[in-house]
Amino acid sequence: MAKIYVLHENAAWLPPLRQALTALGLPHEEWFLNQGTVDLAAMPPDGVFYNRMSASSFTRGHVHAPELTAGVLAWLQAHGRRVVNDGRALELEVSKVRQYAALSAHGIRTPRTIAAVGRDAVIGAAQGFGPGPMILKPNRGGKGHDVRLFDDAEALVGHVRSDAYEPPVDGVALVQEYIQAPAPFITRAEFVGGRFLYAVRVDTSLGFELCPADACAVDGGPPVPKFTIVDAIDPDLRADYERFLAANGIEVAGIEFIVDRGGAIFTYDINTNTNYNPDAESRAGRSGMGALARFLGDELARLEEIRAAV
Numbered sequence: 001m002a003k004i005y006v007l008h009e010n011a012a013w014l015p016p017l018r019q020a021l022t023a024l025g026l027p028h029e030e031w032f033l034n035q036g037t038v039d040l041a042a043m044p045p046d047g048v049f050y051n052r053m054s055a056s057s058f059t060r061g062h063v064h065a066p067e068l069t070a071g072v073l074a075w076l077q078a079h080g081r082r083v084v085n086d087g088r089a090l091e092l093e094v095s096k097v098r099q100y101a102a103l104s105a106h107g108i109r110t111p112r113t114i115a116a117v118g119r120d121a122v123i124g125a126a127q128g129f130g131p132g133p134m135i136l137k138p139n140r141g142g143k144g145h146d147v148r149l150f151d152d153a154e155a156l157v158g159h160v161r162s163d164a165y166e167p168p169v170d171g172v173a174l175v176q177e178y179i180q181a182p183a184p185f186i187t188r189a190e191f192v193g194g195r196f197l198y199a200v201r202v203d204t205s206l207g208f209e210l211c212p213a214d215a216c217a218v219d220g221g222p223p224v225p226k227f228t229i230v231d232a233i234d235p236d237l238r239a240d241y242e243r244f245l246a247a248n249g250i251e252v253a254g255i256e257f258i259v260d261r262g263g264a265i266f267t268y269d270i271n272t273n274t275n276y277n278p279d280a281e282s283r284a285g286r287s288g289m290g291a292l293a294r295f296l297g298d299e300l301a302r303l304e305e306i307r308a309a310v
């Protein structure tokens, strides 16, 4: 029997999806991918394969989980299996450089960014960047891991020269223009089945670690809601995002953007393993995981129709 297979490396993020799939009576199985084998001569099972691999896997000790997943996805796709968030989506998940290149190719504005490999190259990139505040972040990141704001190039260089500097896990560091928003929030637009679902406004006054999952919540957090659902984003931006996702094998994603003082929109992060904030959802009466489970269920039903017709 065909099933929904959930490919992941963090069980702590799975209960909401598991519950939503179970509530709809959908057969599903979880594939935890950290270490393992891919037998290219074997036949994959039948089903819909939903890839939730996360760029931040290395922060949980799962350094090569994305590489294993890339192998599994290549194998599944070679056998014509239905993959939601395919190998191309994974390529973008683990590389902001690829994200920005692909976004720019679709006419979507990103912050000015220089990628640098090696300490000296990071220093050179910062020194040539120009005046004003700048961000240093890893190419393969997630959950705000090691995203730092510096007042100027000198401060950034001081950090990179210090013992506190940790080279990024894939060796690629990004020196990036700091986008100053008039109010401290960013927006994250959620997409399911390649279509806009809703957006969340995220309060950034407390820092850059903005993981929306309950599993990421810290005790003693702020009393005000950090996440607030808004029903719409700029319609042109929405259309650009939907075109971009369709062209890059991404069907489920949260895309983050900041609006600067002049009203210009900058897109800077694509999360293909998106989580939803339960408090914000209950206040707004929405359910991202419900929408996702329905979408996966529809894809499974479509597969079964095709199988029945041949």
Ligand SMILES: Nc1ncnc2c1ncn2[C@@H]1O[C@H](COP(=O)(O)OP(=O)(O)O)[C@@H](O)[C@H]1O
Residues within 6 Å of the ligand: 111, 135, 137, 141, 142, 143, 144, 145, 147, 176, 177, 178, 179, 180, 186, 204, 207, 208, 209, 210, 256, 258, 268, 269
């Ligand atoms: N260029 C930028 N200008 C202003 N704020 C930024 C910029 N880049 C990142 N941030 C802040 O840091 C947070 C984490 O950065 P992000 O690029 O989303 O990394 P991650 O993949 O770890 O989530 C963002 O949500 C935003 O609040």
Ligand SMILES: [Mg+2]
Residues within 6 Å of the ligand: 142, 143, 144, 210, 256, 269
């Ligand atoms: Mg982010």
